[in-house]
Amino acid sequence: MDMNDLVIISVDDHVSEPPDMFDKHLSGAGLASAPKFKVTSQGTNFWEYQGTKLPSIGLGSVVGRPREEYGMEPTALAQLRKGCYDSYARVDDMNVNGIAASLCFGGFAGFDGNLFHRVPDKDMSLVHLRAYNDWHVDEWCGPHPGRFIPCGLLPTWNMDETVAEIDRLARKGCTSVTLSDNPTKLGLPSIHNAYWEPMWKAITDADITICLHIGTGNPAPHASLETPIEAWIATMPMAIAVGAADWLQLDALLRYPDLKIALSEGSIGWVPYFLERMDFSHERHKAWTHSRFKDRLPSDVFKQHFLNCFIEDKFGLKNIDEIGEDMIAYECDYPHSDCLWPEVPERLWGTVKHLTPEQIEKVTHGNAMRFFNFDPFQHHRREDLTVGGLRAKAAAAKVDVTPISSGGAAPLKTGEEPRPVTSGDIMEMFQQAAEMA
Numbered sequence: 001m002d003m004n005d006l007v008i009i010s011v012d013d014h015v016s017e018p019p020d021m022f023d024k025h026l027s028g029a030g031l032a033s034a035p036k037f038k039v040t041s042q043g044t045n046f047w048e049y050q051g052t053k054l055p056s057i058g059l060g061s062v063v064g065r066p067r068e069e070y071g072m073e074p075t076a077l078a079q080l081r082k083g084c085y086d087s088y089a090r091v092d093d094m095n096v097n098g099i100a101a102s103l104c105f106g107g108f109a110g111f112d113g114n115l116f117h118r119v120p121d122k123d124m125s126l127v128h129l130r131a132y133n134d135w136h137v138d139e140w141c142g143p144h145p146g147r148f149i150p151c152g153l154l155p156t157w158n159m160d161e162t163v164a165e166i167d168r169l170a171r172k173g174c175t176s177v178t179l180s181d182n183p184t185k186l187g188l189p190s191i192h193n194a195y196w197e198p199m200w201k202a203i204t205d206a207d208i209t210i211c212l213h214i215g216t217g218n219p220a221p222h223a224s225l226e227t228p229i230e231a232w233i234a235t236m237p238m239a240i241a242v243g244a245a246d247w248l249q250l251d252a253l254l255r256y257p258d259l260k261i262a263l264s265e266g267s268i269g270w271v272p273y274f275l276e277r278m279d280f281s282h283e284r285h286k287a288w289t290h291s292r293f294k295d296r297l298p299s300d301v302f303k304q305h306f307l308n309c310f311i312e313d314k315f316g317l318k319n320i321d322e323i324g325e326d327m328i329a330y331e332c333d334y335p336h337s338d339c340l341w342p343e344v345p346e347r348l349w350g351t352v353k354h355l356t357p358e359q360i361e362k363v364t365h366g367n368a369m370r371f372f373n374f375d376p377f378q379h380h381r382r383e384d385l386t387v388g389g390l391r392a393k394a395a396a397a398k399v400d401v402t403p404i405s406s407g408g409a410a411p412l413k414t415g416e417e418p419r420p421v422t423s424g425d426i427m428e429m430f431q432q433a434a435e436m437a
Helices: 028-032 087-096 114-118 122-141 159-171 194-206 229-235 237-248 271-289 298-305 314-318 344-352 357-371 387-397 423-436
Strands: 008-014 036-039 045-049 052-055 099-105 176-179 209-213 261-264 306-310 328-330
Touching (some): 008 344, 052 114, 052 423, 087 099, 209 237, 237 261, 271 298
Parallel strands (some): 176 209, 209 261
């Protein structure tokens, strides 16, 4: 096996939704009241829905930009690679990057669809959430069989409608949904509340995987406004450990042995100590905490239910035995700032080539196929989905990977002496983006 033989499935990528996404799925009042894509007087873009304005933020769509232009300034769709918002162009960008298939989270609606939870008119919100799912499954994924893993949103403010949407999504061929790792932040009961029982059953009956993306409920905190922003960026993946510990205590895991949870964009290097600590804490405290694990170790429950996803994690891959080779999957994170496009195969091969061929198959695509009930080989020959096969297709299509410069917006003030960009600088840019919208 060499790099060009790899088949790579990414279980965490993202979409910058196109302006016309609701046009084919709604009409009349439903379309008139749907989220609207708008342009500011400065030429930048934002979405508006039920009085909420959502500016586009730079680091979410910087793939293909020179690194010195990364930042948090509001962006216009014209500044982005077409692959951010057009699924056909995305497939071209996947080909040049050697990515066989991709699971994509939303943009303006939030990785977990929290926009539809936060707005006041929930009846209207339900209509538009369903339309969003129809766009994602039918328009983004539908034209490209075997290249995208559909991932739906759920109206969890209404449990009856949540169960109905799970059933509807399953019938549409959707095998994953995305949720907040801490729904109390949306004003909902905690995951330990009986409120969620119908959803656990419906999810398990439909064999659908739950994705918990970093930042949806327990985001990495900013230590201070004067702290260099790299401190915050570096801790983002590890912040998911808070949610992972909470979900690992979920009673439903013991009652539903087939319940599947993916920790999206959480990486893997922290997992061995996390499991050691969970087992240690359980052994030391179970006499008085009345833990539900009974005769099982928390680490055993974790390895049964949780898929761990990495972008680049040399330490984690050196300790694959401590994590579990059957519960690790790759993610590209296109078009975010951590994305290694168009060099994923080179970077990934450098971190997995010490593994056995069987382990490489698992972490690059096999575990993703199993965990998400997804088989791209039903639609494509294996040799056409390898890095070599996809890059040959990209070369024939002359996919351009030339960096696109759009100027960017410096977070430091004009004439200011160079210094580390801080959390305060970034918060100020967020505020400016909101004001411009």
